[in-house]
Amino acid sequence: MAFLAQQEAVIIACTCGSLKPVCRTYFCRHCFVIRCGNCVSNEVDSIYCAFCLDNVTCEHSLSVRSHTVRETTPQPQQPPVSKHATPSNRAYYLACFFCRWTSRDSNIPDQKTASGSWPERSNTHSTRLNVLLDYYKSIGALEKSNINIDHQSYMKYLRKPTHLLEDQFGFSANVRKQKVELLKKKNLILTDPHSKITVEGSVPTDEIEPLSEDFITKEIDLLSIPKLEQRFNISDLQPDHVSQLMPYHKRLMVKQSQRCRECEHNVCKPEYNPSSIKFKIQLSGYFCIPEIRIISYTPLIAGQVSEITFKICNQFKESTTIKFKQLPPKNSEEDLSYYKTLKKEILLTDNLHKSTILMEEARIQEVTTTGQLDLPKCELVLPPRDDAADCDDLADNQNYNDDPKIVIWRKCNKVGVRMQITPNPDLTVGSMVKVGFLLNFTYTNTLSSTLENKQAPQIIPVDVKMFIDVGVLSDETEK
Template sequence: MAYLTQPDYVKYICSCGQLKPITSLYFCRHCLKIRCGFCICHEVDSHYCANCLENMPSSEARLKKNRCSSCFDCPSCFHTLSTRATMAQPRQVLQDPAAAGDTKVESKQPKKMYYLSCFNCRWTSRDVGIPDQPVASGGWPERTNPHAARVNQLLDYYKAIAMQEKQEKIERERKKFNIRGKYITLTDKTGLTGAMARNIAGLPSSESSSSAIASFVPSQASAEVEELPEDIFTKEVNLNQITSMPQRLASPEWQPVSVARLHPLAKLLSVKRSQRCRACDHNLTKPEYNPGSIKFKIELLA
């Protein structure tokens, strides 16, 4: 592995004119040319979690916001959190002496509970008041964004605007090239209406998009601003209780100010990508679908 740390003294000229080391070049056996990272197309094959190696399709990864539901990163140092087990002693129940002849103590077996802990900075989920869970994987409470409804409304509004502009563009093209016997779109030739095409493609109808535009309430600017506290310039600042900029930007939905409001971060998913030649559209590299495999189905390296 010594060659990985050595500088690249020898560089080769790619077909596009770029100078690259041989470890960064590919050879297309169909074009018989050398390709670099700028001469190829990168395509995402699959999404997986690098910690638990769970594989998921692109649609499911999109719904989960490209994050794993069972693995977490430390919000303080961004290392992977580990699940620690502890024994929780249940409360003892005393029977009523009036109901029974003597006082008896009912003892239960201790129950195993789990919490998240970081082996690097010793941060735990107990530091922010997250209760222990009875299961090791899953079941951790998720915070809800207070502005989630407004964000979803904005997304629906801009999707409706984009669909409306696309429909208007199609109508303009149809009027511009409205020549007898010439079909501009497939709907003109087959008689398929726009509503039927949207239903087949699984897209929302134009009526729903127009209703989303009509029901949208724009934001109103306000001149009233919350006043700063009186002791903002005299209060002593403890830097150990204030989050840093990387810690705040790691949670863009909440951006916690104090360390006591840090919550575990769901681990980002990794991707396996295939690389395709731009000229002949053939695959140069294609990995295995199994996330635990490091082999390639196609590997045309220079």
């Protein structure tokens, strides 16, 4: 099912401007707009280990258990902690029940406690790495400090070739002053003696330890040599013998819920328990927005009229009325300014305790259509979804005044619609014919009627931009 819906032939433009297939969208039933992963706020619900599904509930236990939860064997397996128990003197070691590796294989001493203070391996280059990190940090701080140059204006200055023409025509005093100022600032950064940290460059050497004499003749014991994958997992040590393999840290997984940016209601919420695969997804766009699928089309030839059949399916539990409208030619100014307010928050967590939030710009996507769709003028009424009716072949007593030229068939909540499509005459053979239209459907707000009881359910018209990749333009002669 997900595979069918995830086909990117029929794409919906989200309120934020990005394009998504219908199953990747949400429909907020409080603001009545379409949302997608880019324009909802994400919220971390629970953190868990993807391998053993250990749920790490609070910050405290996270710091306490970080060792055991994140510790894994050199091969990517879960870390069951076995007891090596003698009642008087109980000791713990890590064991992998998959490949039978134990921490004793790597000469890691047994621990007194299960959550144990397992020794961390130290990077042999850690001092050098720290020096370099400090250096880059200082450069970063310099650039941000109050004497920093206005980077943009400096780049603008570099891009304009006018300073090359200085000798020929001369500059006004004003421009020359600006230029001197800029250069001064730039030099200040690079030559400021107080804030400069010097780093010794690494020195190449010609002296390499000679290989032992039997290096080529010695028989290789493949069982004692770690595989490339195992070496790269411990990239800082790159052990050359299996006994040096050490456990490495695994990343924890996060279950997060999505909230609408404007009304802050949840649009998608998973259960906290990591082993549960249940989601509250009634607000998935798939269940609210009428689904459109291409059924068939006659060969598409540039400039000529072809026939295309869609299946339109109402997945919502209330009936809906749909209309087709022409697409506005481009994203309007108003839309664009709205899109820009919807920035995506990205949570960056560099370790367990520190996190920063980055803002990602909205991804506005322009679509150029390469074909014209002759849209039907009439309205189509789609009955609500009824799972039982799907099995009932006799329930065809519907009285909809459909134009038989447009509506080919009806079955329960689905309707087959025929339209005329004309690919643009200047389109080359083999290129994709893309059409778009504005789908206007009515959304019945059952929420308001249930809350205040006697009120009739509110019916809201919603516009969705639909883009459809119909198919490849075929050659006229092939016909």
